[in-house]
Amino acid sequence: MLLAGKTPAQAAHAVGVARQTAYTWKAVLDEGGIDALRAMPTRGRPARLDQDQLQDLGRALLRRPTEHGFGTELWTLKRVGVLTWRLYGVKFGQTQIWRILGGLGFSVQKPERRAIERDEDAVQTWKRKTWPALKKKPGAKGG
Incomplete structure (x- = not known):
């Protein structure tokens, strides 16, 4: 240029x-x-994963965490670190894992606060019938 x-x-x-x-x-x-x-030398620390390994890691992360032996369907920085150790024998700090994920095009995703198994009808029934019966009534305790 x-x-x-x-x-x-x-x-x-x-x-x-x-x-x-x-x-x-x-x-x-x-x-x-x-x-x-x-002929200029490259600066900085040499990369511990080459481009092929990074692309392979990206493909591995597109699979479910449970397919890699984790207990839930949630990727965390710690789990990605465990995966890089298992696949390549390389340990990274969480900040570096964050940078690697960003470089691969991944972004932060917040999980839903509700369980997948949640039964919405049962929750509404509980709120309408059970909860009002459990609430303290004014003056119920002598004091």
Whole structure:
């Protein structure tokens, strides 16, 4: 992009990096050419899961947690951590798991507060008949 005439700010925005990173790339490009840019070392800690493993993890998460031996149908950060350990022998902190899930396109989902097995008719009957009988009546206790 820089060779095509884009500004460092435009290039940074297009590839999702900080503007300063694109300005560094431009300085290296201007000084040493494209070969110098290609020879730049990558920064940061190397990834512990490669792209194929990440895609495989994403597919595994699309299956139900119970299929992976968990007791309920709810994925949690802790469970995803257990799954990455089982599949790849790699442990991540919950913050990193959160980032990995975001990178895979997953988002936070709040579970329903009601049980799937809830019998709505039984609940309404209880509210209409049983609950009023259980409520304290004013003056029922001597005091």
